[in-house]
Amino acid sequence: MSSPRRFAWLLVLGFLVAANAGIAYALFVPGPSVLTVAFLDVGQGDSIFVRSPDGVEMLIDGGRDRSVLRELPRFMGPFDRSIDLVIETHPDADHIGGLPGVLASYTVSYFLEPGKSSDSSMYAQLESSEEKEKGMQELLAQKGMRIHLGSEVYADILHPGDNVEQLRETNDASVVMRLVYGDTEFLLSGDAAGWIEKRLVEEYGSSLQSDVLKAGHHGSKNSSEEVWLAAVNPDTVVISAGKGNSYGHPHAETLERIRNEGASIVSTIESGTITFTSDGTTITRKN
Structure with a gap:
């Protein structure tokens, strides 16, 4: 959020949504008239930049290295040195490796993470970076939260719940969220595995429907299950992965499942950074 807009934003904290939504956070700033969602080309990893029509900026994950710092100025400009909200979906290196650099380079107001720890040196580096950000408020992602x-x-x-530390795999703690603007939706699933997808389908059913789906775990064989794809029913599936990666992402079986669902596939391997804009009615791919 650039400095001319900094004075206009307002955060409202509290239990604003009853029933199943336990916590709600609201940010208000003036800004452009469209929603921008950019799947950044950070190689074998994930990083997603979001700017709302009101100018609120959110970064979801930071890739494996400092590549994210090369991509962000394309959307934020050279003089915008603050980000309203940074989200760590889970503590794997290919999602958090670039975040220490982001915290060092930008003023971040809020940092949201799932509460799943890791023994990796990269996670320790991120924890150290968070401790240095004295003005940043840290929040715990919880199912039912609306931002x-x-x-x-x-x-x-939509995920995780309150049993995060009991989950064996870090991928299983991935923050899964559904971004909504008017009649348009983006479903972002981190590295969530197939069993999580199935559980979410059981809980949410057809309300998962979204225009754009980010394939879980970079298009791995164990994500993007048929039942999940049928429930989400996306027009477009985005795969964030690195060219020639050693994991075989995206997997041929996953690509076949997506095509069988009738969705188009776009990958950062082939297209680089992938940008969508929405006016609340129509989603347009910019590249």
């Missing part, structure tokens, strides 16, 4: 990115855009946290 308002201005007056018209919100993101619902």
Whole structure:
């Protein structure tokens, strides 16, 4: 959020949504008229930049290295040195490796993470970076949380629940969220595995439907299950992965499942950074 807008934003904390939504956060700033969602080309990893029509900026993951710092100025400009919200979906290196650099280079107001720890040196580096950010408020992602990115855009946290540390794999703790602007939706699933997808389908059913789906775990064989794809029913599936990666992402079986569902596939391997804009009615791919 650039400095001329900094004075206009307002955070409202509290239990604003009853029933199943336990916590809601609202951010308000003036800004452009469209929602921008950019899947950044950070090689074998994930990083997603979001700017709401009200100018609220959110970064979801930071890739494996400092590549994210090369990509962000394309969307934020050279003089915008602050980000309203940074989200760590889970503590794997290919999602958090670039975040220490982000915290060092930008003023971050809020940092949201799932509460799953890791023994890796990269996670320790991120923890150290968070401790240095004295003005940054750290938040715990919880199922039922709704994050308002201005007056018209919100993101619902669908996973994880309150048993994060009991989950064996870090991928299983991935923050899964559904970003909504008007009649358009983006479903962002981190590295969530197939069993999580199936559980979410059981819980949410057809309400998962979204125009754009980010394939779980970079298009691995164990994500993007048929039942999940049928429930989400996306027009487009985005795969964030690195060229020639050693994991075989995206897997041929996953690509076949997506095509059988009738969705188009776009990958950072082939297209580089992939940018969508939404006016609340129509989603347009910019590259």
